Amino acid sequence: MKDVIADLTFPTTCGSRILEGWRSPFEATAVRRLREAGALIAGKTTCDEFAMGSSTEWCAWGPSLNPADPARVPGGSSGGSAAAVAAGAVTMALGSETGGSVRQPAAFCGVVGIKPTYGRVSRYGLVAFGSSLDQIGTLGRDVASAARLLAAISGRDDRDATTLDRVPLGEPGPAPGSLAGTVIGVPREYFPAGLHPGVRAGCERALAALRGLGAELREVTLPHTRYAVPAYCIVAPAEASSNLARYDGARYGARADGGLADLRAMYRATRGRGFGAEVRRRILLGTYVLSAGYYDAYYRKAQRVRALIRADFARVFASGVHALFTPTTPTPAFTFGANLADPLAMYLSDVYVCTANLAWVPALSLPVGRDQGLPIGGQLIGPLEGEGTIIRVALALERALDGTAEVR
Ligand code: GLN
Numbered sequence: 001m002k003d004v005i006a007d008l009t010f011p012t013t014c015g016s017r018i019l020e021g022w023r024s025p026f027e028a029t030a031v032r033r034l035r036e037a038g039a040l041i042a043g044k045t046t047c048d049e050f051a052m053g054s055s056t057e058w059c060a061w062g063p064s065l066n067p068a069d070p071a072r073v074p075g076g077s078s079g080g081s082a083a084a085v086a087a088g089a090v091t092m093a094l095g096s097e098t099g100g101s102v103r104q105p106a107a108f109c110g111v112v113g114i115k116p117t118y119g120r121v122s123r124y125g126l127v128a129f130g131s132s133l134d135q136i137g138t139l140g141r142d143v144a145s146a147a148r149l150l151a152a153i154s155g156r157d158d159r160d161a162t163t164l165d166r167v168p169l170g171e172p173g174p175a176p177g178s179l180a181g182t183v184i185g186v187p188r189e190y191f192p193a194g195l196h197p198g199v200r201a202g203c204e205r206a207l208a209a210l211r212g213l214g215a216e217l218r219e220v221t222l223p224h225t226r227y228a229v230p231a232y233c234i235v236a237p238a239e240a241s242s243n244l245a246r247y248d249g250a251r252y253g254a255r256a257d258g259g260l261a262d263l264r265a266m267y268r269a270t271r272g273r274g275f276g277a278e279v280r281r282r283i284l285l286g287t288y289v290l291s292a293g294y295y296d297a298y299y300r301k302a303q304r305v306r307a308l309i310r311a312d313f314a315r316v317f318a319s320g321v322h323a324l325f326t327p328t329t330p331t332p333a334f335t336f337g338a339n340l341a342d343p344l345a346m347y348l349s350d351v352y353v354c355t356a357n358l359a360w361v362p363a364l365s366l367p368v369g370r371d372q373g374l375p376i377g378g379q380l381i382g383p384l385e386g387e388g389t390i391i392r393v394a395l396a397l398e399r400a401l402d403g404t405a406e407v408r
Contacts, residue, residue, distance in 0.1 A: 001094040002078050003044040004051050005136065006125040007031045010041075014127050015049045015059035015077075018253040018274025028125020029160070030094060030136050030153040037152045042090050045080030049276045050244065051096055051129045053077045054104060054349045057340055058278045068110055068375055072333040075105030075349075078139070082109040085139050092149040093139045098130045099232050100353025102137030103365035107328035107377020110367045110403070112146040112394070113139045115353075117385050118360035119164040121150070122157035130239035133232075133357040143366060143394045147172035150387070169387055175395035180214035182393060185321035189225035190352055196331045198371025201407040203327050206368040206378045209400040210325065215393070220321060222312040225355060227305045229347055232354040234289050234302035240279075241286025247274065281343065310359040317383035323390050326352055328365040328377030352379060362387045366394050367403030376407060 006012045006024035013019045027035075034041070048058040056063040056079035066074040067087040074083040078095025082105035085093050095102040097115040106113025115137040126136055136153065140146030148171055155168035186207065191200070211217055249255035249270030256273045258265030275283070289298035316324070329349055339346040356363040361384055368378035378397075382390040 001031065001041060001044060002047050002051075002081050002096055004047060004096055004127040004129075005031060005094055006127070007041065010044045012044070012127070013061070014051070015047045015061065016274065016276070016279070017060045018247045018270070020254055022252075024125070026125060028136075029122035029157045031125065033153050039152070045078070045084055045093060047080055048077035049279050050127065050240070051077040051098055051101055052240070052278050052282055054101075054346050055334070055336075055339065056080060057336065058276055060276060063336065066109055066333050068373060069333065072335050072374070073108065075108035075333060077101040078113075078137070079105045079108075081139050082106050082111055082113065085109070085111045085141055088141075091141060092145045094149070094153075095137050095139055096126055097135050097137045097357060098133045098236055099357050100350040102139060103328050103353045103363060103377070103379060104350060106139055106365040108333035108375065110370070110375030111139055111141055112143050112364065112366045113137060114146045114150050114364045114387070114391075115356060115362060116150060116154065116387055117164070117362045119162050120154050120169070120362070120385075120387065122153075122160040122163050124157055124159040128243040130236040131243065132239060133236060143364075143391060143398050144172050146364075147391045164385070166385070172391050172395060175399040176392060177396070178214045179210065179393060179396050182215045182323070183321050184210055184215045184217050184393070185220035185316055185324045186217055187220050187222045187225070187316075187324055187326060189222055190326035195327065198332060198374070198407060199327045199330065199376055202368040202371065202376030203325070203378055205407055206397060206401060207325060209397055210393075213396050213400055218321060220316045220319075220324070222316065222355070224305065224308045224312050228309055228355045228358060229351050231302045231305040231309065232350070232358060233285075233347060234298050235306060235358070237282040237286035238290050238299050239286070241283045241290065244279070244283055247271065278343070306358045309355060313359045313361055313381075313383070322382075323386070323393050324381040326379045326381065328352060328379040332371055332374035332376060356381055360384060362390060364390050364394050366398055368401060369403060369405050369407035371407055
């Protein structure tokens with residue numbers, strides 16, 4: 001499980017020096033449910049510091065490597081979980097999502113990743129990043145394993161008032177042999193002219209397979225998609241700046257001595273030494289967009305944009321579309337260092353995944369082929385509480401498609 005999820009056996013460091021060696025006095029509800037279901041927890045996996053990143057390169061303890069090509073990143077921030085599943089070290093893994101951190105690494109490593117509807121899984125014991133976006137998600141070597149893991153951790157929890165009051169998800173059924181009667185929307189904003197040719201070829205293969213299964217493909221439009229990354233880059237850091245205030249050396253965090261007489265100096269030394277560059281960038285950005293004078297221009301505006309993105313999805317699903325099919329990422333896994341100096345380039349690897357977090361809808365990534373050996377992920381997005389639908393479509397697609405075949 002990703003090292004942002006609290007358990008009683010291992011340290012919970014969130015990939016950060018500020019929590020080096022910290023042991024949680026309580027366990028996450030997801031972990032308790034797995035333990036009670038008889039699961040064996042093998043260990044904690046590498047993640048970007050406090051789940052902020054898309055490559056695991058921002059982990060204070062060093063990155064994970066992509067089993068498909070060790071010169072490339074596994075994606076992030078749940079990259080260690082995706083790599084562990086892809087390498088065959090475990091059959092399933094827990095990750096977490098704020099803006100695509102389960103699906104993007106799943107795509108880069110060639111495994112399946114599911115982000116459930118917001119509120120489907122308890123966030124109790126998941127270290128908070130962006131509380132209105134965060135969800136624990138699951139990874140598996142195939143759709144059934146990721147879906148089984150999700151079923152085991154889902155359901156209402158009295159310790160998280162944002163959980164949905166629903167019975168837990170059931171175990172996945174067998175792969176349907178036909179998708180007749182299922183309408184799959186293909187949003188044109190996710191297939192721009194400049195899309196990576198290998199990603200496009202993989203998605204076209206998957207769309208042909210869906211058509212072959214009897215599904216109806218329908219072009220749809222989600223016009224506010226282009227504002228998703230900008231809105232995410234305001235909302236997520238804003239919430240992070242508040243959530244990370246607790247790491248001050250007094251409440252949480254390895255205390256640095258800034259001069260005993262001066263509390264502010266102690267805070268400054270603790271946070272300056274404990275947090276890495278990306279976390280500091282987000283705290284600065286988030287504090288800025290929440291400050292008096294900028295709140296209306298940035299944070300409130302981003303929340304309004306978010307409502308429009310949510311309305312885009314609601315309109316498409318109300319029009320009779322059962323699920324959407326898109327690429328998971330704009331490119332296959334990139335090489336180490338490629339995006340480190342350019343935060344915006346790094347954030348743009350989440351352009352197709354962060355929309356579902358902003359809109360709270362469930363989404364899943366599955367392998368649709370390989371381009372020169374590098375895995376390509378296809379994404380299914382469902383309506384609110386539509387996990388059952390996207391899992392059913394994914395099971396059929398997975399059976400109809402060799403997810404390891406070269407796409408061009
Ligand atoms: N890569 C995104 C970010 O850095 C998403 C992270 C996540 O989903 N935890 O914010």
